[in-house]
Amino acid sequence: MYEHDVIVVGGGGAGLRAAIGAHEAGADVAIVTKLHPVRSHTGAAEGGINAALREGDDWELHAYDTVKGGDYITDAPAAETLAQDAPDNVVQLENWGMPFSREEDGRMSQRPFGGLSFPRTTYAGAETGHHLLHTLYEQVVKRGITVYDEWYVTRVAVSDEDDPNDRECYGCVAWDIQTGEIAGFRGREGTILATGGDGQVFDHTTNAVANTADGVAMAYRAGVPIEDMEFVQFHPTTLPSTGVLISEGTRGEGGILYNAEGERLMYEYGYATNDGELASRDVVSRGELTEINAGRGVDDEYVHLDMRHLGEERIMDRLENILHLAEDFEGVDGLEKPMPVKPGHHYEMGGVETNENGETCIDGLYAVGEVACVSVHGSNRLGGNALPELLVFGARAGKHAAGEDLGEPEIPVGKTADAEGIEESDVDFPVEPGALAASSAVVSGDTPEEVVETAREAETERIEGLLEKEEGVNHAEVRSKIQKSMTDNVNVFREESAIEDSLETIREAREEYQDVYVADKSRTFNTDLQHTIETRNVIDAAETIAMGALAREEFRGAHWRKEYQERRDDEWLKHTMISWNDGTPELWYRPALLEGENQTYEPKERHY
Amino acid sequence: MSTQTPDTDETDPQAERMARKEERATEREEASSKPDVGDDAITLKVFRYDPEVADKQEPRFDTFHVPREPGLTVLDALIYARDTYDSSLTFRHSCRQAVCGSDALFINGSQRLGCQTQVADLSNSDVVRVEPLPHREVVKDLVVDMDHFYDQMDAVEPYFSPTEEPDGEQLQSKENHEKIKMSTRCIWCGACMSSCNVAAGDNQYLGPAAINKAYRFYFDEREDDERQEERLQIIEQEHGVWRCQTQFSCTTVCPKDIPLTEHIQELKREAVKSNLKFW
Numbered sequence: 001m002y003e004h005d006v007i008v009v010g011g012g013g014a015g016l017r018a019a020i021g022a023h024e025a026g027a028d029v030a031i032v033t034k035l036h037p038v039r040s041h042t043g044a045a046e047g048g049i050n051a052a053l054r055e056g057d058d059w060e061l062h063a064y065d066t067v068k069g070g071d072y073i074t075d076a077p078a079a080e081t082l083a084q085d086a087p088d089n090v091v092q093l094e095n096w097g098m099p100f101s102r103e104e105d106g107r108m109s110q111r112p113f114g115g116l117s118f119p120r121t122t123y124a125g126a127e128t129g130h131h132l133l134h135t136l137y138e139q140v141v142k143r144g145i146t147v148y149d150e151w152y153v154t155r156v157a158v159s160d161e162d163d164p165n166d167r168e169c170y171g172c173v174a175w176d177i178q179t180g181e182i183a184g185f186r187g188r189e190g191t192i193l194a195t196g197g198d199g200q201v202f203d204h205t206t207n208a209v210a211n212t213a214d215g216v217a218m219a220y221r222a223g224v225p226i227e228d229m230e231f232v233q234f235h236p237t238t239l240p241s242t243g244v245l246i247s248e249g250t251r252g253e254g255g256i257l258y259n260a261e262g263e264r265l266m267y268e269y270g271y272a273t274n275d276g277e278l279a280s281r282d283v284v285s286r287g288e289l290t291e292i293n294a295g296r297g298v299d300d301e302y303v304h305l306d307m308r309h310l311g312e313e314r315i316m317d318r319l320e321n322i323l324h325l326a327e328d329f330e331g332v333d334g335l336e337k338p339m340p341v342k343p344g345h346h347y348e349m350g351g352v353e354t355n356e357n358g359e360t361c362i363d364g365l366y367a368v369g370e371v372a373c374v375s376v377h378g379s380n381r382l383g384g385n386a387l388p389e390l391l392v393f394g395a396r397a398g399k400h401a402a403g404e405d406l407g408e409p410e411i412p413v414g415k416t417a418d419a420e421g422i423e424e425s426d427v428d429f430p431v432e433p434g435a436l437a438a439s440s441a442v443v444s445g446d447t448p449e450e451v452v453e454t455a456r457e458a459e460t461e462r463i464e465g466l467l468e469k470e471e472g473v474n475h476a477e478v479r480s481k482i483q484k485s486m487t488d489n490v491n492v493f494r495e496e497s498a499i500e501d502s503l504e505t506i507r508e509a510r511e512e513y514q515d516v517y518v519a520d521k522s523r524t525f526n527t528d529l530q531h532t533i534e535t536r537n538v539i540d541a542a543e544t545i546a547m548g549a550l551a552r553e554e555f556r557g558a559h560w561r562k563e564y565q566e567r568r569d570d571e572w573l574k575h576t577m578i579s580w581n582d583g584t585p586e587l588w589y590r591p592a593l594l595e596g597e598n599q600t601y602e603p604k605e606r607h608y
Numbered sequence: 609m610s611t612q613t614p615d616t617d618e619t620d621p622q623a624e625r626m627a628r629k630e631e632r633a634t635e636r637e638e639a640s641s642k643p644d645v646g647d648d649a650i651t652l653k654v655f656r657y658d659p660e661v662a663d664k665q666e667p668r669f670d671t672f673h674v675p676r677e678p679g680l681t682v683l684d685a686l687i688y689a690r691d692t693y694d695s696s697l698t699f700r701h702s703c704r705q706a707v708c709g710s711d712a713l714f715i716n717g718s719q720r721l722g723c724q725t726q727v728a729d730l731s732n733s734d735v736v737r738v739e740p741l742p743h744r745e746v747v748k749d750l751v752v753d754m755d756h757f758y759d760q761m762d763a764v765e766p767y768f769s770p771t772e773e774p775d776g777e778q779l780q781s782k783e784n785h786e787k788i789k790m791s792t793r794c795i796w797c798g799a800c801m802s803s804c805n806v807a808a809g810d811n812q813y814l815g816p817a818a819i820n821k822a823y824r825f826y827f828d829e830r831e832d833d834e835r836q837e838e839r840l841q842i843i844e845q846e847h848g849v850w851r852c853q854t855q856f857s858c859t860t861v862c863p864k865d866i867p868l869t870e871h872i873q874e875l876k877r878e879a880v881k882s883n884l885k886f887w
Contacts, residue, residue: 039708097768106779138767476691520696
């Protein structure tokens with residue numbers, strides 16, 4: 001058993017920042033990650049980091065934009081914490097040497113982004129995430145923080161009290177991809193999930209193949225409620241053939257969207273008559289797809305993003321990476337031609353329910369970054385808000401786990417008896433969701449070490465079982481079935497029958513997964529086994545997304561429903577919560593918190 | 609005479625082994641032709657090795673047929689082969705967009721990223737030969753041990769560390785940002801190290817990636833002179849910049865177009881200048 005004060009699961013931006021935070025607070029911290037940290041998908045973030053750094057801007061404006069962008073289901077204390085902590089975190093990165101783009105006077109550059117009332121997106125070319133990831137990793141190396149790389153965490157070690165709120169997390173179980181060793185990791189003070197997104201639920205995504213919802217699935221099965229999973233962001237500008245992201249920075253710098261008729265669609269068809277291309281992402285994605293569905297798409301598939309008028313000098317200075325991406329992955333020279341783009345899966349707004357300190361309802365278990373739902377993004381994340389999120393909440397969770405006092409959190413976690421405003425859901429699902437047989441991911445033990453050890457034994461049994469089976473279904477078939485169904489049915493435009501269809505397909509996939517087997521029997525770098533384990537996580541995440549999408553009978557932010565064409569504040573200013581409940585999921589609601597420090601965020605009509 | 613059946617003892621073990629090998633090769637060939645790949649398919653020849661699996665302990669090449677499609681990358685072809693024919697085919701990959709640096713491979717004889725290499729752009733786009741990065745220990749199939757690469761990176765103190773902690777936002781000129789811009793693009797893929805003859809012969813040579821990392825900090829004006837001197841000492845050591853023989857192989861293979869050789873020469877000049885100062 002490996003022992004540290006704090007175990008961070010995942011080596012992307014959130015995980016690295018959490019580890020540095022814990023280290024600064026004096027803890028012995030280790031990062032356990034299935035990729036080497038610099039391979040993490042934070043590196044693919046392009047646009048920038050929102051932070052109210054400059055005169056004329058302030059955190060309250062940032063918080064307001066964030067709540068409005070999330071269509072008033074963002075929890076105000078989360079948005080305000082983000083906006084308050086972001087400036088210091090950005091300056092901290094600068095002090096760690098991050099190569100931000102610079103103004104003539106030598107200060108860090110900021111640019112306009114969608115849905116912002118001030119150009120506060122601090123950037124490093126169109127490769128901000130790459131620089132952020134490497135800068136944080138440099139600091140991890142500098143501090144001598146232990147990194148177990150290419151170790152895949154497959155389960156958290158949680159005690160088995162009946163009520164999830166009474167459970168405790170004592171660490172996790174990981175499998176060394178290189179050697180096949182399965183080991184327990186004891187986190188004496190805390191275990192922080194920073195496993196990133198769930199893009200592998202869809203087949204056209206900007207996400208890496210490693211983004212398989214591992215943290216969501218692990219926390220869910222251990223009893224932590226999963227929040228607002230139906231809010232999935234489809235980014236308006238991804239390359240049609242690969243899903244590679246073309247940064248919002250391209251529009252921030254002045255790039256224009258045209259339909260096949262050469263019309264500036266955002267204005268021409270009234271999708272956003274004030275902000276045009278710089279409306280919020282959900283608005284622009286729907287605008288583009290409406291054009292394509294109306295027959296005004298180029299090749300019936302995409303629209304054009306034109307940046308030629310910005311001139312070579314400005315493009316080379318601020319968007320050079322976009323030229324490389326368009327050339328390498330779509331064969332288009334962005335200096336000569338408009339680039340083809342269409343909406344693609346990009347980001348999961350929902351995730352593991354946490355408070356402002358990254359805590360879940362299970363003592364000792366934290367979640368930060370994309371895997372978490374504080375909820376800071378509500379029903380639609382603003383561009384440039386993911387990177388400050390992982391910095392702010394990563395740092396907070398790391399420090400909190402290491403014992404630093406960050407004050408009383410305002411956001412409640414867990415379905416507790418005294419929680420205010422909780423409602424049960426009465427939605428009917430076409431098939432039973434959840435496990436096919438009694439299933440629990442929690443274990444008993446007299447001591448924390450015993451819980452970790454028992455979890456390790458249970459996980460060893462599961463993994464050996466997969467390896468022993470001599471025939472069956474290949475995980476790739478199951479996964480592609482899920483991806484196709486989710487992309488066809490739970491995409492930008494959603495309707496009841498299609499979502500139900502998806503839930504049925506997910507159920508079938510679960511049944512098929514019972515027969516899944518790993519053809520590769522080797523203990524050395526067995527990616528067949530890795531992907532097979534990941535696929536179950538993908539199934540769990542897909543199911544919670546579809547359940548939430550069916551339950552939410554309104555149109556809010558990124559969640560559009562054919563049958564409900566309006567935001568319904570009287571009934572739906574609440575978060576969709578799903579608890580695993582030992583294999584028979586329960587859906588319930590918790591009210592959104594719109595009461596801020598100095599103001600109440602009254603829901604208004606959202607215009608861009 | 610009795611029966612003509614040969615005694616088992618007389619069997620040539622080598623011939624038997626070859627026969628088994630042949631049989632397996634036919635099986636694999638059949639397996640890889642099963643699905644309908646259409647008339648237009650590329651031939652993917654992939655290096656296979658697994659220290660634990662009996663018929664993979666001796667390295668071999670497997671052949672897969674992959675349908676040719678517009679925009680098909682070498683990574684796409686590998687994924688197709690894995691998901692269609694052989695789920696044990698092993699390679700690192702993650703972002704699919706040339707930023708995670710996981711899939712540097714030896715493709716038709718040169719170091720390239722699988723995701724960034726379109727099959728159609730290869731000089732021979734009918735037969736694509738994929739091998740693990742040369743000069744690295746092979747873990748399995750296309751996966752190599754990267755530890756030595758990471759150790760070399762660590763050896764140059766790869767982190768910003770001014771002598772005094774900054775107080776608030778530091779200014780940096782646009783020119784200085786521009787100066788280090790290319791050097792900060794490194795994605796740690798290891799293509800440069802694998803292509804370098806010097807690194808192949810001298811395991812202690814820091815190598816192009818690590819020296820480039822040192823360059824990134826050495827020329828960053830936000831670090832002070834004292835740190836600069838310390839950085840020079842690291843890269844000036846016996847296995848540092850002076851080992852570079854300017855063959856430009858690193859610069860040629862870098863998927864991020866970093867002028868690595870030039871960066872190394874620039875640091876050599878800095879070292880000379882610094883040494884002259886003390887004369």
